[in-house]
Amino acid sequence: MPINVISAGIATTIQDMGRPGYYHLGIPMGGAMDRLALRTANLLVGNDEGAAGLESVFVGPELEFTEDAMVAVCGAELPPKLDGEPRETWTAFPVKAGQVLSFDFLKSGARAYIAISGGINTEPKLGSRSTYAIGALGGIDGRAVQPGDTLPLGKGSKSVKEGLTVPQTLRRGPGNPAELRVLPGLYWHRITEQAQKDFFDDTWKVANEADRMGYRFQGGRKLEFVEREQPFGAGADPSNITDACYPYGSVQVPSGTEPIVLHRDAVSGGGYFMIGTVISADMDLIGQLQPHTPTRFVKVDMDTALAARHDRAKTMDAIREALS
Amino acid sequence: MAKHEVRSPIPGTFYRKPAPDQPVFKEIGDTVAKGDTIGLVEVMKTFHEIKADADGTITGFPIDDAEPVMAGQTIAELG
Numbered sequence: 001m002p003i004n005v006i007s008a009g010i011a012t013t014i015q016d017m018g019r020p021g022y023y024h025l026g027i028p029m030g031g032a033m034d035r036l037a038l039r040t041a042n043l044l045v046g047n048d049e050g051a052a053g054l055e056s057v058f059v060g061p062e063l064e065f066t067e068d069a070m071v072a073v074c075g076a077e078l079p080p081k082l083d084g085e086p087r088e089t090w091t092a093f094p095v096k097a098g099q100v101l102s103f104d105f106l107k108s109g110a111r112a113y114i115a116i117s118g119g120i121n122t123e124p125k126l127g128s129r130s131t132y133a134i135g136a137l138g139g140i141d142g143r144a145v146q147p148g149d150t151l152p153l154g155k156g157s158k159s160v161k162e163g164l165t166v167p168q169t170l171r172r173g174p175g176n177p178a179e180l181r182v183l184p185g186l187y188w189h190r191i192t193e194q195a196q197k198d199f200f201d202d203t204w205k206v207a208n209e210a211d212r213m214g215y216r217f218q219g220g221r222k223l224e225f226v227e228r229e230q231p232f233g234a235g236a237d238p239s240n241i242t243d244a245c246y247p248y249g250s251v252q253v254p255s256g257t258e259p260i261v262l263h264r265d266a267v268s269g270g271g272y273f274m275i276g277t278v279i280s281a282d283m284d285l286i287g288q289l290q291p292h293t294p295t296r297f298v299k300v301d302m303d304t305a306l307a308a309r310h311d312r313a314k315t316m317d318a319i320r321e322a323l324s
Numbered sequence: 325m326a327k328h329e330v331r332s333p334i335p336g337t338f339y340r341k342p343a344p345d346q347p348v349f350k351e352i353g354d355t356v357a358k359g360d361t362i363g364l365v366e367v368m369k370t371f372h373e374i375k376a377d378a379d380g381t382i383t384g385f386p387i388d389d390a391e392p393v394m395a396g397q398t399i400a401e402l403g
Contacts, residue, residue, distance in 0.1 A: 010334060010372060057368070058395055059333050105333060105396030208336055211368045290335045291367055292392040 002066060002150035003116065006100065009059035011211075014120050014139040014151075015113075016052040018264060019128035026268045027137070029248070030130040033212060033264055033287030034111055036316060037075030040166055041115035043323045044072035044092040046158035051119030052129035054145065056112045058290075060103025061145065063114075065095045069153065070117040070160055076109025076288060077173075091165040109173055109288040121154035132265055134213070170319050172285075177203055177294035180261070180282050182251060183305050187241060187273035191256070195223040199259075199275065199297060206293045207258065212265040215286050216258050217295060223256035223275075234271065241273045249278040251297075259297075261286060281308035328378045329398040336367030338374075338393040340385065348389075350400070355381050362400050365393055374399055 015038065018031025032038035032055055039049040054061065060078050072092045073080045080087040081102045087093045089112075095101060103112070122129050122140060131139025140149055188196070202220035209216040225238035233242035239255050246252070246262055252272040253259045261278050263286060278286065279300060289295065300308070332338065340348040340363050349361050356362065356376040364371045380402030387399050 010370075011368065058335060105331065106335070107396070110335075208366050209369050290394070291337070292335070 002152050004064040005149040006062035007147050008061045008145045009056050011057040012061045012145045013055050013131035014052050015055040015130045017050040018130050019126045023268050028266050030132045030264050034075045034284040036284050038113040041072045041074040041113045045070040045115045045117040046160040047119050054114040062102045064100050067097050069095050071095050072115050074113050076112040077107035078112035079104040110290050111287050117157040118153040121152045174288050177296050179296050179298050181279045181298045181300045182276045184276040190273045192224045200299045204295045206289045206291050208291050214260045214262045216260045218258045240271050243271045245269045250274040279305040281312040328402040330400040332365050332374050332393050332399050334365045335395045336365040339364040340389045
């Protein structure tokens with residue numbers, strides 16, 4: 001028995017943990033931008049952590065249920081409403097057949113993850129139900145959810161306690177300014193010492209060009225390059241390199257003006273230099289940044305990055321513990 | 325008539341004109357009908373129309389053209 005989509009917000013997509021293993025062919029891993037939020041929402045409704053749910057950006061959908069289910073909304077503070085009555089985020093609540101789930105105005109964050117008991121059961125493509133819209137892969141016909149769609153639900157979720165909730169201390173949102181830790185590397189040597197300092201000293205702002213492929217930032221000083229004769233195969237702009245692979249989280253700065261951090265639906269390669277990568281522990285956080293959010297990049301070394309990854313895993317363990 | 329606020333459901337950049345070289349959608353004092361476009365919000369490389377959700381006369385724009393807007397922020401007041 002499916003869920004009927006009455007309205008879909010501006011960009012609601014089916015996402016799970018993505019499809020790693022095809023990036024070398026140009027197909028990104030994709031999946032939820034804020035993985036911890038989707039994992040948590042799934043745990044709250046008794047699903048496997050990696051079950052497919054909905055990722056809604058800024059505006060929530062309107063969904064009519066045709067069977068009873070448990071629902072949880074994690075990530076952004078996008079207040080859910082059941083037949084118009086408010087419900088809590090980060091908390092499991094029951095929905096009866098015939099009821100309509102809708103959402104109030106976004107309060108904070110950018111992406112809400114809606115998990116439904118049983119998980120969304122569309123056909124996996126290359127091992128994942130994640131929607132990669134630019135590649136027309138996954139989801140429903142490779143696109144975002146639309147009004148009139150029906151979302152099939154799976155079976156086999158565990159029964160869970162109504163009102164199960166995530167402790168406040170384990171709900172991490174972006175600060176103000178948001179801080180993204182960056183490990184310098186890759187083509188770091190291409191910019192001057194002054195530019196290396198400026199990049200971390202300046203406060204940047206999230207631009208409107210921020211989506212699942214990448215997040216653009218603006219407002220910092222222009223980065224100056226170390227002079228060189230451009231190598232064979234590189235474009236004429238000093239920010240050009242001979243084409244290379246782009247890691248997830250890598251920070252490219254075309255013409256030295258506006259840094260772009262590649263995210264889950266990243267392009268796999270190209271001809272812009274990268275000054276480093278946002279560490280894996282902070283990738284979820286990017287998915288919760290609204291346009292115009294002041295943002296600082298914080299320089300870290302490899303040991304710090306690995307310790308942060310460990311801490312992030314411990315936070316997820318603490319959530320599992322709290323919900324078990 | 326009671327005062328009514330038209331709010332943007334989306335964060336981004338608010339515009340009162342359909343394009344930089346065109347006149348604004350609505351001026352203060354204009355009457356609007358439910359469903360009329362009042363402005364645009366740009367986010368994620370696309371422009372979203374913000375429509376009046378009630379009939380009325382525009383009494384004010386609490387936000388300037390090309391300014392950042394937060395989700396739920398009032399973009400026009402109707403009287």
